[in-house]
Amino acid sequence: MPTKRSILIVDDEKNQRDILDMILSAEGYRTATAPSAEAALRMARAERFDVVLTDLKMGGQSGLDLLRALTQADSSQLVILMTAHGSIESVKDALRLGAVDYLEKPLDRERLLTVLAQALSRLDALDADLIGNSEPMQKLKKIILKVAASDETVLVRGESGTGKELVARALHRHSPRAAAVFHVVNCAAINENLLESELFGHEKGAFTGAVAEKKGLFEVADRGTLFLDEIGELNVALQAKLLRALQEGEVQRVGSTRVIRVDVRVVAATNRPLEDMVAAKTFREDLYYRLNVIPIHLPPLRDRREDIPLLVERFLARQSRGATHYTITPEALQVLQAYDWPGNVRQLESALKRAALLCEGDTIGVEDLPVEIRQATGVPASAPAPPFQFRLPPEGISFEEVERSLIVQAMEKTDWNITRAAKLLGLTFRTLQYRLEKFGLRRPSDTPSDDAPAAEAPPDRTG
Numbered sequence: 001m002p003t004k005r006s007i008l009i010v011d012d013e014k015n016q017r018d019i020l021d022m023i024l025s026a027e028g029y030r031t032a033t034a035p036s037a038e039a040a041l042r043m044a045r046a047e048r049f050d051v052v053l054t055d056l057k058m059g060g061q062s063g064l065d066l067l068r069a070l071t072q073a074d075s076s077q078l079v080i081l082m083t084a085h086g087s088i089e090s091v092k093d094a095l096r097l098g099a100v101d102y103l104e105k106p107l108d109r110e111r112l113l114t115v116l117a118q119a120l121s122r123l124d125a126l127d128a129d130l131i132g133n134s135e136p137m138q139k140l141k142k143i144i145l146k147v148a149a150s151d152e153t154v155l156v157r158g159e160s161g162t163g164k165e166l167v168a169r170a171l172h173r174h175s176p177r178a179a180a181v182f183h184v185v186n187c188a189a190i191n192e193n194l195l196e197s198e199l200f201g202h203e204k205g206a207f208t209g210a211v212a213e214k215k216g217l218f219e220v221a222d223r224g225t226l227f228l229d230e231i232g233e234l235n236v237a238l239q240a241k242l243l244r245a246l247q248e249g250e251v252q253r254v255g256s257t258r259v260i261r262v263d264v265r266v267v268a269a270t271n272r273p274l275e276d277m278v279a280a281k282t283f284r285e286d287l288y289y290r291l292n293v294i295p296i297h298l299p300p301l302r303d304r305r306e307d308i309p310l311l312v313e314r315f316l317a318r319q320s321r322g323a324t325h326y327t328i329t330p331e332a333l334q335v336l337q338a339y340d341w342p343g344n345v346r347q348l349e350s351a352l353k354r355a356a357l358l359c360e361g362d363t364i365g366v367e368d369l370p371v372e373i374r375q376a377t378g379v380p381a382s383a384p385a386p387p388f389q390f391r392l393p394p395e396g397i398s399f400e401e402v403e404r405s406l407i408v409q410a411m412e413k414t415d416w417n418i419t420r421a422a423k424l425l426g427l428t429f430r431t432l433q434y435r436l437e438k439f440g441l442r443r444p445s446d447t448p449s450d451d452a453p454a455a456e457a458p459p460d461r462t463g
């Protein structure tokens with residue numbers, strides 16, 4: 001069960017705040033109240049709320065101002081607006097600005113709870129699509145809910161395997177277009193000539209091989225969503241055609257002068273540096289701005305390692321077969337959390353699939369993890385080493401020399417940090433300091449030009 005959902009109630013009338021607070025706390029929500037938009041903004045900056053429930057008309061800034069400020073602050077709250085007079089224009093503004101819903105005053109308790117539950121259940125539904133509870137993932141899910149409702153073009157950026165396509169699908173699934181088609185076009189995978197007819201269609205005889213007329217994907221995806229993956233690979237001629245489709249909602253099939261109107265929402269994705277391409281004039285600036293109306297950036301997995309345990313749990317659950325339910329040892333999970341994941345979530349998913357196949361029982365241990373991951377995180381590639389065995393030094397070497405050598409190694413390994421070296425050797429700070437003095441050991445670069453006493457201990461560089 002997720003933790004309690006939190007709601008910030010914003011109203012300049014104390015009565016109204018108290019009633020809402022009472023109703024919502026009784027329903028098990030965590031609540032807080034603010035008497036003005038300004039106070040609400042301060043609170044929302046200090047603490048994360050799932051929902052901000054705000055009155056429209058208040059002394060000082062209005063609910064719309066608050067909504068605008070929250071959106072600008074890259075906020076991660078779902079905003080629900082309460083309006084007394086059902087002022088339709090404000091409601092429209094609010095929804096355009098990213099409010100998820102609105103309530104008319106006087107408030108009806110049932111409707112209040114329904115609207116809240118609906119907004120939050122959409123958030124829960126997204127949890128099933130997009131695994132991860134880290135701060136950036138929570139924010140991402142709320143942004144998806146907010147922009148799904150609009151028809152604006154979304155540009156999803158992020159390294160390979162971070163979930164760009166998954167986000168595009170979630171945007172579609174949670175949009176009013178969900179009943180219509182979602183189509184994926186990989187602009188890098190199709191040759192340029194074919195891509196044009198794939199996207200915009202062609203007439204019979206438009207080119208050799210065009211034996212019949214063909215609808216383009218813009219026509220096929222009418223009323224739906226088109227996901228243009230690897231948008232950076234589009235050539236300049238196609239960029240112009242795409243811009244027209246986005247701006248005018250019009251396409252022309254190859255070999256035709258007929259203008260066809262289409263109603264398609266475009267989600268584009270790339271991990272290429274589009275800004276550099278604009279500067280180098282290989283990507284049209286106007287198209288860039290047209291695509292980038294709503295940018296969504298997916299952080300690499302190594303920047304949200306706290307998501308790894310949950311991802312592992314869910315991915316292993318997907319691998320379960322019959323009575324086999326895979327688990328992972330704490331050590332193996334630790335290795336997965338330490339790794340840098342250049343291939344991001346996709347790489348983690350496939351590493352776990354492989355590990356589940358390879359592991360003998362149903363517990364995945366370090367030895368079941370792919371070798372490149374074990375190596376990169378410093379876990380030996382072979383089976384666990386046998387218990388360490390000390391070897392006798394060659395004859396003629398004194399115990400004192402062995403001790404000195406071990407101390408020098410420890411000091412070098414810790415960059416002459418006495419505290420850490422002492423820990424390595426299992427000695428106290430004082431004991432090690434005493435031995436350093438005894439052997440006259442000091443950091444080589446500290447060798448003084450004057451004849452300071454050799455017994456002086458090297459400075460401790462803790463911290």
Ligand SMILES: Nc1ncnc2c1ncn2[C@@H]1O[C@H](COP(=O)(O)OP(=O)(O)OP(=O)(O)O)[C@@H](O)[C@H]1O
Nearest residue numbers: 129130131132159160161162163164165166345346
């Ligand atoms: N947050 C997530 N929760 C669950 N699965 C995820 C998540 N992120 C990515 N995945 C999974 O990882 C794989 C890669 O995701 P996706 O194809 O969306 O990445 P991508 O960013 O489009 O990668 P590429 O740039 O290589 O095309 C998919 O199997 C997807 O389901």
Ligand SMILES: [Mg+2]
Nearest residue numbers: 161164165229
């Ligand atoms: Mg992809």
